[in-house]
Amino acid sequence: MEENCSFNITSIGVIETPYYGKAPYQPVEDEDEEFCIVLDEKYTDGLRELEKFKYIYVLYYAHLISRELRMVISPPWTVAGKVGIFASRSPVRPNPIGLSVVKIREIIDNRIYTSGLDVFDGTPVLDIKPYIKDLDSKNDANSGWIDELDDSEHLALHIKGIPHDY
Amino acid sequence: MEENCSFNITSIGVIETPYYGKAPYQPVEDEDEEFCIVLDEKYTDGLRELEKFKYIYVLYYAHLISRELRMVISPPWTVAGKVGIFASRSPVRPNPIGLSVVKIREIIDNRIYTSGLDVFDGTPVLDIKPYIKDLDSKNDANSGWIDELDDSEHLALHIKGIPHDY
Numbered sequence: 001m002e003e004n005c006s007f008n009i010t011s012i013g014v015i016e017t018p019y020y021g022k023a024p025y026q027p028v029e030d031e032d033e034e035f036c037i038v039l040d041e042k043y044t045d046g047l048r049e050l051e052k053f054k055y056i057y058v059l060y061y062a063h064l065i066s067r068e069l070r071m072v073i074s075p076p077w078t079v080a081g082k083v084g085i086f087a088s089r090s091p092v093r094p095n096p097i098g099l100s101v102v103k104i105r106e107i108i109d110n111r112i113y114t115s116g117l118d119v120f121d122g123t124p125v126l127d128i129k130p131y132i133k134d135l136d137s138k139n140d141a142n143s144g145w146i147d148e149l150d151d152s153e154h155l156a157l158h159i160k161g162i163p164h165d166y
Numbered sequence: 167m168e169e170n171c172s173f174n175i176t177s178i179g180v181i182e183t184p185y186y187g188k189a190p191y192q193p194v195e196d197e198d199e200e201f202c203i204v205l206d207e208k209y210t211d212g213l214r215e216l217e218k219f220k221y222i223y224v225l226y227y228a229h230l231i232s233r234e235l236r237m238v239i240s241p242p243w244t245v246a247g248k249v250g251i252f253a254s255r256s257p258v259r260p261n262p263i264g265l266s267v268v269k270i271r272e273i274i275d276n277r278i279y280t281s282g283l284d285v286f287d288g289t290p291v292l293d294i295k296p297y298i299k300d301l302d303s304k305n306d307a308n309s310g311w312i313d314e315l316d317d318s319e320h321l322a323l324h325i326k327g328i329p330h331d332y
Contacts, residue, residue, distance in 0.1 A: 006174055009174075045250060048238055050252055052253070071210075072214055083214055084216055087214060093293060095175045095293050097292060097293055099295060126261045127263055129265060131304065132312065137303050137307050139303065144298070
């Protein structure tokens with residue numbers, strides 16, 4: 001068994017978003033804003049046939065995160081208690097690799113225009129993968145500890161990044 | 167815009183699977199075999215509340231991949247043509263970070279027992295994230311170019327890793 005191997009990874013491009021100072025916690029559907037993954041040109045051929053998928057996974061490196069790593073955290077909007085870092089989607093993780101599922105709007109050359117991406121402008125992209133219905137869409141999935149909160153429906157709005165007034 | 171930043175990532179544990187010489191292309195449901203993610207003990211507290219989720223994402227580093235990186239590939243079982251590397255789930259990618267959605271069977275201390283994981287024994291784990299129904303399960307997803315193949319239903323069995331006789 002190998003232990004604590006280190007690996008070097010390199011960005012393949014950057015994500016352009018309207019978020020400079022702060023970003024929503026999860027992707028927001030906002031038709032007025034532009035979200036674009038710009039790959040280095042040497043990877044343009046790697047996008048062939050990608051546009052046939054409705055959704056993609058975007059893996060990125062949360063490079064601006066500087067908060068202290070803790071194993072147990074209290075997620076925003078919850079007062080209910082503490083959860084392990086691996087039971088949360090917090091960007092403050094041993095490896096700050098973020099994962100979002102987004103919709104493809106259009107692909108032009110090395111630019112993938114997408115639905116809302118909850119990251120800062122300039123965030124380095126590590127990988128793009130097709131979201132394949134048969135593999136990735138789990139109808140019997142749940143929302144874990146989120147389902148148990150008194151206010152779970154309200155919290156779901158926050159998780160989805162849907163603006164609301166209450 | 168930052169270009170081609172490099173980052174250092176470190177394994178947080180290893181995946182124990184029955185696969186030494188070869189592994190299936192995607193997770194197989196096999197009740198007889200044991201699949202276990204063993205985290206380094208310092209991360210055990212990070213698993214608190216994770217067991218309440220049915221599914222998790224496992225991010226791993228495909229460390230045994232040595233094939234040459236190509237931008238356009240012909241996925242196994244397809245003769246239909248070539249697709250970009252980012253339109254495939256091939257492990258031979260600019261950053262060989264693998265992603266699987268698996269079911270949690272049981273968590274004991276630092277050990278997460280899961281449904282089938284399509285990786286070699288000893289594969290380094292980079293991250294565990296909860297699969298959250300509201301965020302990650304997309305009912306309107308498709309299977310992109312796979313849907314267009316004449317034999318797409320048959321191919322779906324391969325993608326899901328379901329054993330079959332034809």
